Amino acid sequence: MKLRPGEDNARAWQIALLVVLLVAWHIASRNQQFAFFVGEPIEVAGKIWSWFMPIAIPPNRLFADGLPGNADIYLHLGTTLLETVLAFVIGTVLGLACGLWLALAPTPSLIFDPYIKAANSMPRVILAPIFALWFGLGIWSKVALAVTLVFFIVFFNVYQGVREVSPVVLANARMLGASRRQLLRTVYLPSATSWVFSSLHTSVGLAFVGAVVGEYLGSARGVGYLILQAEGTFDVNTVFAGIVVLTAFALVLDAIVGLIEKRLMKWQPRSGETEKL
Amino acid sequence: MPDHALELLDISCTFRSKDDRSQRYTAVAGTTLRIREGEFVSVVGPTGCGKSTLLNVGAGLLQPSTGEVKVFGQPLSGINARAGYMFQSEALMPWRSTIANVMLGLQYRGVPDDEARAQAQQWLARVGLAGFGDRYPHQLSGGMRKRCALAQVLALDPDIILMDEPFSALDIQTRQLMENEVLDLWAAKKKAVLFITHDLDEAIAMSDRVVVLSAGPATHPIGEFAIDLPRPRDVAEVRNQARFVELHTQIWNVLRDEVLKGYAQQLQKVPA
Numbered sequence: 001m002k003l004r005p006g007e008d009n010a011r012a013w014q015i016a017l018l019v020v021l022l023v024a025w026h027i028a029s030r031n032q033q034f035a036f037f038v039g040e041p042i043e044v045a046g047k048i049w050s051w052f053m054p055i056a057i058p059p060n061r062l063f064a065d066g067l068p069g070n071a072d073i074y075l076h077l078g079t080t081l082l083e084t085v086l087a088f089v090i091g092t093v094l095g096l097a098c099g100l101w102l103a104l105a106p107t108p109s110l111i112f113d114p115y116i117k118a119a120n121s122m123p124r125v126i127l128a129p130i131f132a133l134w135f136g137l138g139i140w141s142k143v144a145l146a147v148t149l150v151f152f153i154v155f156f157n158v159y160q161g162v163r164e165v166s167p168v169v170l171a172n173a174r175m176l177g178a179s180r181r182q183l184l185r186t187v188y189l190p191s192a193t194s195w196v197f198s199s200l201h202t203s204v205g206l207a208f209v210g211a212v213v214g215e216y217l218g219s220a221r222g223v224g225y226l227i228l229q230a231e232g233t234f235d236v237n238t239v240f241a242g243i244v245v246l247t248a249f250a251l252v253l254d255a256i257v258g259l260i261e262k263r264l265m266k267w268q269p270r271s272g273e274t275e276k277l
Numbered sequence: 278m279p280d281h282a283l284e285l286l287d288i289s290c291t292f293r294s295k296d297d298r299s300q301r302y303t304a305v306a307g308t309t310l311r312i313r314e315g316e317f318v319s320v321v322g323p324t325g326c327g328k329s330t331l332l333n334v335g336a337g338l339l340q341p342s343t344g345e346v347k348v349f350g351q352p353l354s355g356i357n358a359r360a361g362y363m364f365q366s367e368a369l370m371p372w373r374s375t376i377a378n379v380m381l382g383l384q385y386r387g388v389p390d391d392e393a394r395a396q397a398q399q400w401l402a403r404v405g406l407a408g409f410g411d412r413y414p415h416q417l418s419g420g421m422r423k424r425c426a427l428a429q430v431l432a433l434d435p436d437i438i439l440m441d442e443p444f445s446a447l448d449i450q451t452r453q454l455m456e457n458e459v460l461d462l463w464a465a466k467k468k469a470v471l472f473i474t475h476d477l478d479e480a481i482a483m484s485d486r487v488v489v490l491s492a493g494p495a496t497h498p499i500g501e502f503a504i505d506l507p508r509p510r511d512v513a514e515v516r517n518q519a520r521f522v523e524l525h526t527q528i529w530n531v532l533r534d535e536v537l538k539g540y541a542q543q544l545q546k547v548p549a
Contacts, residue, residue, distance in 0.1 A: 172368035176382035
């Protein structure tokens with residue numbers, strides 16, 4: 001067993017680093033004043049336990065008051081994930097459709113160009129109050145905010161993707177007798193898809209950001225709402241617990257996108273497929 | 278004359294620069310080219326002389342500035358549906374497997390998937406790629422990709438085949454194999470072929486007729502040679518025949534000056 005960090009023991013070193021960070025955090029939070037600002041890792045873990053587990057834990061050495069088994073996060077987490085997925089799907093479909101349309105229709109794209117640039121440059125988080133006004137405090141105001149974040153990323157990538165279709169492949173498809181619709185389906189769409197996938201990792205993260213920020217600015221449920229409530233009572237442990245949960249689920253969403261990408265993009269060349277024997 | 282498969286009549290092509298409307302470049306001027314049914318015609322000329330422009334006009338991908346294109350006696354408007362086009366650079370769709378690429382034209386024509394797949398499989402077998410149907414283009418070698426492109430074009434059974442330096446990127450051995458394969462397939466079906474190349478050996482070895490183009494701008498044919506070598510030919514062996522050498526010398530005498538002219542022009546284009 002080698003101890004020098006390398007490719008084969010990277011995982012062990014990653015875990016070791018996590019442990020070191022947690023221990024440092026724990027030691028630092030022994031100071032009560034410091035703990036007020038950064039929380040305590042054990043309390044954070046306890047909070048996550050009572051959020052997810054229906055099993056109460058009696059008072060012990062770590063938790064003097066014991067842990068209630070509330071299992072009450074699922075409604076909030078479900079709300080946030082539903083908003084994220086809705087925003088992700090709606091934003092991607094809209095971005096794909098608009099990107100294809102504008103890339104293939106030169107006149108509208110010429111006219112819309114400054115408006116698209118303006119809409120993209122605008123800090124879109126400030127739209128949250130307007131969406132709250134329009135769609136109320138339910139999930140749709142959050143979905144709308146997250147859609148504005150996802151839409152532009154997908155839109156610009158599709159636009160670029162269609163513009164950069166190989167002219168030879170296009171001419172070849174036309175010579176083989178493709179109609180306009182067939183060109184769209186067999187040339188533009190697959191070509192744009194590869195660009196969309198490169199943007200999906202960013203956009204799934206942004207869909208999550210939009211949903212949480214929307215909740216944070218005004219809502220009755222969702223993980224962002226939990227964080228806002230905890231902040232109001234200076235309960236920094238719950239805030240950190242919320243951050244940990246959100247990070248974990250963002251990683252899960254990203255992994256799902258990665259899996260889909262691997263399945264759909266298997267035609268793309270990957271380097272280094274030889275094996276050394 | 279109905280026995281002409283493809284006629285390019287008095288074709289001129291002038292390109293205008295997009296940035297500067299006053300800058301014009303006449304690639305082709307007053308070119309007439311006729312290809313009979315079942316005839317294999319090669320067009321040779323110095324690099325950058327507008328050979329590909331001429332082929333794109335014949336394919337209907339490019340509208341000529343003046344002149345007319347006739348396909349089996351009918352004036353051409355839009356894409357030439359009776360022609361198959363084999364491109365110089367990679368034209369396969371990287372996101373489709375080999376067999377899906379060969380099926381493509383059939384699918385465009387509304388052939389049901391099962392039947393298209395069966396026909397595509399036959400064509401893959403004919404170009405020696407029977408076991409490679411599920412591979413993607415990036416997993417094939419350059420020669421295999423060319424064979425796949427050939428199958429893609431031939432699967433539609435076009436009456437006219439246009440080829441734009443299709444084998445210029447291949448090494449000499451693969452190239453001769455491909456040339457022989459094309460000749461065999463052509464001999465079986467007797468299509469009209471318009472073959473663009475800068476390689477005189479290739480042109481003479483394969484064609485019934487070789488047309489020499491002048492250096493650009495304003496390219497036009499400056500010589501035409503009937504190749505009376507017996508068929509079937511083997512492109513590697515035919516080069517040793519006395520008649521081949523004789524023809525090569527004749528055509529090269531015409532071509533050489535143009536090649537030098539074209540080269541001199543390219544040198545001038547580089548700003549000092």
